[in-house]
Amino acid sequence: MNMASTLLWVLGILNLLGGIVLGIPQIAQGKAVAFPFYVLIIGLVACGTGYFLRKKLRQAGIAAIVVSLLSFFSPPLVGLILGISVIVLVTTKWKELS
Numbered sequence: 334m335n336m337a338s339t340l341l342w343v344l345g346i347l348n349l350l351g352g353i354v355l356g357i358p359q360i361a362q363g364k365a366v367a368f369p370f371y372v373l374i375i376g377l378v379a380c381g382t383g384y385f386l387r388k389k390l391r392q393a394g395i396a397a398i399v400v401s402l403l404s405f406f407s408p409p410l411v412g413l414i415l416g417i418s419v420i421v422l423v424t425t426k427w428k429e430l431s
Contacts, residue, residue, distance in 0.1 A: 334389055334429050337422035341383030341397060344404055344415040348376030351408050372407055375400065386423075391430040397423050 356369030379400045385393035401416035401423075 334386060334422075334426050337397060337419050337426070338383045338387040340415050340419050340422070341379050341386060341400070344401075344412060344419070345376045345379030345381075345383060347411060347415075348372050348379060348404065348407050350376075352376055355408065375403055375407060379404065389430050394423050394427060394430045 352369045352371075352373030355372060356366050359366050359369060378396070382393055382396045382400050386397050398420055401419040404412040404416045
């Protein structure tokens with residue numbers, strides 16, 4: 334479960350940075366910032382889920398799967414790869430969660 338937690342932290346940090354990188358130009362141009370805000374929120378939730386997954390909570394396992402599915406829509410392709418990896422790790426180690 335520690336590997337899935339670490340991958341969620343990496344996914345969260347990448348989404349946070351991606352949201353900032355996407356958001357700054359859109360704010361400067363006066364465009365809508367809904368998508369960068371979505372990416373930022375996914376990043377924050379992924380980091381929080383990674384923290385609680387390390388504590389081996391079953392709710393964190395469910396949240397990890399949901400966050401991983403939501404990260405498929407994030408800009409970097411790495412989000413897709415990390416998301417699939419987290420889903421596989423959490424589902425294979427589901428019995429470790431309390």
